[in-house]
Amino acid sequence: xxIINIRGVNFCNVTLAEAADWAADTLTSSPDTPRAVFTxxxxxxxxxxxxxxxxxxxxxxxxxxxxxxxxxxxxxILGTPLKEKVAGIELGEQVLRIAAEQGYSVYFxxxxxxxxxxxxxxxxxxxxxLTVAGIHDGYFKKEGEENEAVLAEIRAAAPDVLxxxxxxxAQEKWIDANRTALGSVKLxxxxxxxxxxxxxNVKRAPKLFIRLGLEWFYRLCCEPKRIGxxxxxxxxxxxxxxxxxRGRK
Ligand code: UDP
Numbered sequence: 001x002x003i004i005n006i007r008g009v010n011f012c013n014v015t016l017a018e019a020a021d022w023a024a025d026t027l028t029s030s031p032d033t034p035r036a037v038f039t040x041x042x043x044x045x046x047x048x049x050x051x052x053x054x055x056x057x058x059x060x061x062x063x064x065x066x067x068x069x070x071x072x073x074x075x076x077i078l079g080t081p082l083k084e085k086v087a088g089i090e091l092g093e094q095v096l097r098i099a100a101e102q103g104y105s106v107y108f109x110x111x112x113x114x115x116x117x118x119x120x121x122x123x124x125x126x127x128x129x130l131t132v133a134g135i136h137d138g139y140f141k142k143e144g145e146e147n148e149a150v151l152a153e154i155r156a157a158a159p160d161v162l163x164x165x166x167x168x169x170a171q172e173k174w175i176d177a178n179r180t181a182l183g184s185v186k187l188x189x190x191x192x193x194x195x196x197x198x199x200x201n202v203k204r205a206p207k208l209f210i211r212l213g214l215e216w217f218y219r220l221c222c223e224p225k226r227i228g229x230x231x232x233x234x235x236x237x238x239x240x241x242x243x244x245x246r247g248r249k
Pocket of ligand 1: 138166
């Protein structure tokens with residue numbers, strides 16, 4: 001797989017279909033340690049730029065896909081274009097489809113109590129063969145006894161795929177810290193607010209916005225409190241132009 005480094009983050013140059021094939025291969029190959037998928041957007045890359053210690057964490061994933069139009073723009077500015085934006089939620093759904101078709105089970109970890117149950121119900125309506133081996137909300141202490149109890153629940157449920165939806169960067173930190181204690185899990189995906197969308201509580205932007213690269217604008221209108229986080233996008237793009245002008249990547 002071709003890796004393209006964008007401002008220090010090692011993105012995999014894949015389409016959604018290629019990422020889904022990679023996930024299917026991972027499930028067939030049964031790795032000793034679960035493989036991790038992270039889906040950084042420009043906010044996260046900017047976080048790494050501002051707080052360098054995040055680079056090692058974000059780059060520790062086995063598949064890093066560009067979940068944001070800002071990263072795609074940056075890849076073009078730097079003259080090393082990535083094939084396409086690969087939305088984490090879309091890859092997450094492809095993996096649900098593969099799991100349903102090939103008999104792998106999934107576990108949903110994250111979101112407010114009740115949300116993952118609703119998400120599981122909706123996705124089982126869509127993919128009737130899907131086995132949801134377990135569910136746990138995302139509001140527990142991410143260390144000590146409480147965390148150990150969640151890990152024990154996951155191991156007892158013995159899923160093949162673990163969806164970790166705790167928000168950025170908590171979900172990446174959690175996967176990094178607990179990756180070797182997940183029993184049968186072969187694949188972990190860090191997927192932010194995906195369970196809220198699958199549950200039907202949060203709507204994704206209309207297709208036209210997504211096509212025009214304006215999903216971020218739609219989210220901003222729905223959740224104006226994201227403005228602070230979203231200011232990272234213009235900072236990221238200005239910084240990318242500056243880096244290009246300085247003649248390095
Ligand atoms: N969340 C959680 N535990 C926490 C904090 C947040 O499970 O301690 C969940 C929250 O309910 C939401 C998701 O994490 O479902 C974060 O969603 P958001 O859209 O903010 O994702 P991000 O943009 O941070 O990836």
